Structures are given as structure tokens and as C-alpha cells.
Amino acid sequence: MTINFGYDKRQVIQALRYHFISKKEIRIMIILVNVFAALALVLYALHKITPAAFLINSFLWLLLMISLWFVLPGVVYRKAETFKHSFTMYFNENDFTLEHTNGKRSWPYTALANYKESPHFFHLYFDERSFLLVPKTAFANADEASAFRHLLMEKVRTK
Structure with missing residues (x-):
């Protein structure tokens, strides 16, 4: 055969996302970060943490998700001549x-x-x-x- x-850039970026998300350590990290974000939301709703602490937590969660979904695959794509x-x-x-x-x-x-x-x-x-x-x-x-x-x-x- x-x-x-x-290679099509959009498809490669999606494949790189799949590659990173399929890694056990990254999946565990995403789960832990999401549990921490949910806990922060509950604690904020119960007035156990300040709005500033909740805002910082939300910003860090957003930063991590953007990094995993956009930045990391984009950097790998740009550095690899193969594609x-x-x-x-x-x-x-x-x-x-x-x-x-x-x-x-x-x-x-x-x-x-x-x-x-x-x-x-x-x-x-x-x-x-x-x-x-x-x-x-x-x-x-x-x-x-x-x-x-x-x-x-x-x-x-x-x-």
C-alpha cells in the first residue's frame, strides 16, 4: 500500500490536542484542577474565601486550559518542520x-x-x-x- x-494545520493542531489530552498525567492534572475550581466555587458561594481568591483561582484555571488547548499544540506545530x-x-x-x-x-x-x-x-x-x-x-x-x-x-x- x-x-x-x-498536513493540514487545523487537523494537526487537533491531533496534537488529542495526543496531549490522551496522556495519563495531563488527564489527572485536568481533573485535579477542575475539582479545585469546583471547590473554590463552593467555598466562594459559602463565603469561606474572598472574591479576590476566587478570581485568582478562576484566572489560573483559565490560563491552564488555554495553555493546554491552544498554546502547547501551537508551539509544537510551529517548531516541527515535519508538518x-x-x-x-x-x-x-x-x-x-x-x-x-x-x-x-x-x-x-x-x-x-x-x-x-x-x-x-x-x-x-x-x-x-x-x-x-x-x-x-x-x-x-x-x-x-x-x-x-x-x-x-x-x-x-x-x-
């Missing part, structure tokens, strides 16, 4: 190859630690921090994307 693709190029990928029985105008690189499927699927991409993880995004739009039709999904299920052992 061979696919050709480039500004076009690629060709070849998938065969034993390995897959990523080709660019500057060269190509092959990996056996055993190099992948995991894969995930988001609305617009297949995320191929080499480890917790290194991954490739394969756009679903690169596939000619839904059957080809489904065949790729089955190839990943067969070749990559997910955790």
Missing part, C-alpha cells in the same frame, strides 16, 4: 517506509510501541513522545483506510 500526503512537508509512505508485510524529497527511512512494525486513532489521523507511536501522524485523507477511500487499520491491528501490539 502506498499513500501520499501533506510543512509532503510525504510518501509505503506499507508492506514486514515494514513501512516514510519518504521525503530529502531521503527516506524504513522501520519494522516492531519499532512501533503503540498506535491510536483520532478523527483525522492514525498516530503511530515509537515511544511515549515520538510518533508519526498518518492522515486519513491520504487514503483513497474508506476501504483503504480500513485495510490500513487492520494492518496496524495485526502488526502492532497495543498496550
Whole structure:
């Protein structure tokens, strides 16, 4: 199977959000911050904390959510040259190859630690921090994307 693709900025930003939110430590942090915000609201309603303390808490909550949703994915997108190029990928029985105008690189499927699927991409993880995004739009039709999904299920052992 061979696919050709480039990246759409909006879709990549959304995929990066998915990547960050899927991290266990970030999900735990978001839950704890939201519990703290709810507690601050209750304490403010019961007049146990001052309006200034509640306002500071609300500002910090808003700052954290903006950072996770907009700033972090935007910074990663701008720093990564990868998302500004076009690629060709070849998938065969034993390995897959990523080709660019500057060269190509092959990996056996055993190099992948995991894969995930988001609305617009297949995320191929080499480890917790290194991954490739394969756009679903690169596939000619839904059957080809489904065949790729089955190839990943067969070749990559997910955790």
C-alpha cells in the first residue's frame, strides 16, 4: 500500500490536542484542577474565601486550559518542520517506509510501541513522545483506510 500526503494545520493542531489530552498525567492534572475550581466555587458561594481568591483561582484555571488547548499544540506545530512537508509512505508485510524529497527511512512494525486513532489521523507511536501522524485523507477511500487499520491491528501490539 502506498499513500501520499501533506498536513493540514487545523487537523494537526487537533491531533496534537488529542495526543496531549490522551496522556495519563495531563488527564489527572485536568481533573485535579477542575475539582479545585469546583471547590473554590463552593467555598466562594459559602463565603469561606474572598472574591479576590476566587478570581485568582478562576484566572489560573483559565490560563491552564488555554495553555493546554491552544498554546502547547501551537508551539509544537510551529517548531516541527515535519508538518510543512509532503510525504510518501509505503506499507508492506514486514515494514513501512516514510519518504521525503530529502531521503527516506524504513522501520519494522516492531519499532512501533503503540498506535491510536483520532478523527483525522492514525498516530503511530515509537515511544511515549515520538510518533508519526498518518492522515486519513491520504487514503483513497474508506476501504483503504480500513485495510490500513487492520494492518496496524495485526502488526502492532497495543498496550
